[in-house]
Amino acid sequence: MKKDASQLLEEMNLDHYLSLEDIPDIDLYMDQVIQLFEKKFAGSKRNDEEKILTKTMINNYAKGKLFFPIQNKRYTKEHLILISLIYQLKSVLSISDIKDLLGPLNQKVFEDGLDLDQLYETFLHMREKDAFGTKKSMQENVEILDSMLKESDAADKDDMHRLLLITSFANISNFYKRAAEKLIDDMNETKEQDTSK
Structure with a gap:
């Protein structure tokens, strides 16, 4: 890379x-x-x-x-x-x-x-924790790919490494996005049930 x-x-x-x-x-x-x-x-x-x-x-x-x-x-x-x-x-x-x-x-x-104020401070604290976790997770993914591709003598090893990292990061992003959407859907479903009572 x-x-x-x-x-x-x-x-x-x-x-x-x-x-x-x-x-x-x-x-x-x-x-x-x-x-x-x-x-x-x-x-x-x-x-x-x-x-x-x-x-x-x-x-x-x-x-x-x-x-x-x-x-x-x-x-x-x-x-x-x-x-x-x-x-x-x-x-x-x-x-x-x-x-x-x-x-x-x-x-x-x-x-x-x-x-x-308190809600936003909590958000910022969680954001900082998430950033640290993201950095750690990304570093781990890079190390895994480095070790897996270490033995490869392919001329396009850097390109393969980059492609796999991008797909890994996109997958992680997609998992979290889907989780957020699911929570919003559950919130809206609960609101609808409460108003229909």
């Missing part, structure tokens, strides 16, 4: 996220929200053309009711937390699934004034 596993892991920038300390104590206008996200997640972009967050995205999230309505064109800390969660979820889940997942949370924030 052209890159070793540690270099690949380093380039993934799994430590880029929006912490509670990064969120200002004042409400932000849309342009400020975009700048904050671009700054915090810049290292996680696949290429320079990729946009972390745009006005269109934020407007679509608002129209889709992925977060509760803003006041005076300003976004609160709770909005930023929800937008951060949407950003983390959107590459894996459909917008419809995200809406189903965040809908009850939005309602509690909007109607009851729920403070999202």
Whole structure:
């Protein structure tokens, strides 16, 4: 392989996220929200053309009711937390699934004034633990492939190694995606049963 596993892991920038300390104590206008996200997640972009967050995205999230309505064109800390969660979820889940997942949370924030700090801190803690586990699992997969392909004298050994790593990572991603979708489906099924009683 052209890159070793540690270099690949380093380039993934799994430590880029929006912490509670990064969120200002004042409400932000849309342009400020975009700048904050671009700054915090810049290292996680696949290429320079990729946009972390745009006005269109934020407007679509608002129209889709992925977060509760803003006041005076300003976004609160709770909005930023929800937008951060949407950003983390959107590459894996459909917008419809995200809406189903965040809908009850939005309602509690909007109607009851729920403070999202503890929930978000727990999310970030789990994210850090997951990143560590992912790095460890990826390293183990690389080592297994290295040992399996060590004896191979094929000219395309690097290509085989890369292909097998990519398929392994895609499989792991797919397993977790399906588990998340199953939990959302179970949540929606429970809601339907509760409303039909």
